[in-house]
Amino acid sequence: xxxxxxxxxxxIGIIVAVLNQLLIRSGREEQALMTTxxxxxxxxxxxxxxxxSLFDIIKSTFSL
Amino acid sequence: MEVGALVGFGLxxxxxxxxxxKTNPEYAMVVALAAGVLLTIPAIGQVQxxxxxxxxxxxxxxxxxxxxxxxxxxAGICLLVQFSADTCRDAGETAxxxxxxxxxxxxxxYLAVPLIxxxxxxxxxxxxxxx
Numbered sequence: 391x392x393x394x395x396x397x398x399x400x401x402i403g404i405i406v407a408v409l410n411q412l413l414i415r416s417g418r419e420e421q422a423l424m425t426t427x428x429x430x431x432x433x434x435x436x437x438x439x440x441x442x443s444l445f446d447i448i449k450s451t452f453s454l
Numbered sequence: 455m456e457v458g459a460l461v462g463f464g465l466x467x468x469x470x471x472x473x474x475x476k477t478n479p480e481y482a483m484v485v486a487l488a489a490g491v492l493l494t495i496p497a498i499g500q501v502q503x504x505x506x507x508x509x510x511x512x513x514x515x516x517x518x519x520x521x522x523x524x525x526x527x528x529a530g531i532c533l534l535v536q537f538s539a540d541t542c543r544d545a546g547e548t549a550x551x552x553x554x555x556x557x558x559x560x561x562x563x564y565l566a567v568p569l570i571x572x573x574x575x576x577x578x579x580x581x582x583x584x585x
Contacts, residue, residue, distance in 0.1 A: 392492065393463060393466065393492075395488055395492065396463075396466065396467050396470060396485060396488055396489055396492070397470075399470075399481065399484055399485050399488055400470040400473065400474060400481070400485055402481070403474045403477075403478060403481030403482075403484075403485070404473075404474070404477075406478065406481070407474075407477040407478055410477075410478075426478070429481075430480055430481070430484075433481065433484050434484065436488070437484055437487055437488045437491070440488060440491045440492060440495075441487070441491055443495065444491045444494055444495055444498075445534070447495060447498050447499070448498060448530055448533060448534060449530075451498050451501055451502050451505065451530070452526050452527055452529060452530025452531075452533070453523065453526060453527060453530075454527055454530045454531070
């Protein structure tokens with residue numbers, strides 16, 4: 391059980407929020423949208439590995 | 455696994471969710487999902503040990519073991535369905551959660567069909583045996 395993953399996701403979320411605000415204030419809305427999207431994809435890739443390992447464990451345990 | 459670690463993990467994840475929900479709610483959902491996964495994995499590891507004991511205790515009677523296997527699969531399906539439905543409900547997709555639960559119920563029912571037919575056949579043989 392690693393709490394580091396949760397901290398990583400939260401840190402990426404905060405950084406993306408700050409970048410989003412900065413880019414919107416400087417009048418670059420489309421780049422702000424791209425930043426939000428890229429951050430979300432990075433975070434989802436991190437989580438999807440964990441979900442896959444959870445599903446594998448459940449499959450092997452409950453003989454599904 | 456220590457219960458203190460579990461509690462601390464859940465509380466820290468909840469605080470981070472509340473922190474992120476103001477600015478970007480999608481990250482709050484991802485944090486909740488990751489925390490749920492990381493909390494469930496060690497629990498399943500303990501379930502494995504319990505199950506090996508249950509199988510050892512029921513090894514003397516084969517039909518019982520078959521029923522327990524079906525029960526086990528149903529429990530696994532319920533776990534997965536509950537996990538994903540709760541996540542959908544957290545994200546505000548109540549209708550989607552309901553669909554997932556419906557599909558899971560159908561899967562469990564399909565799994566139990568052999569047991570139901572077995573019970574019905576048993577009842578039939580008992581009825582035919584009566585004079």
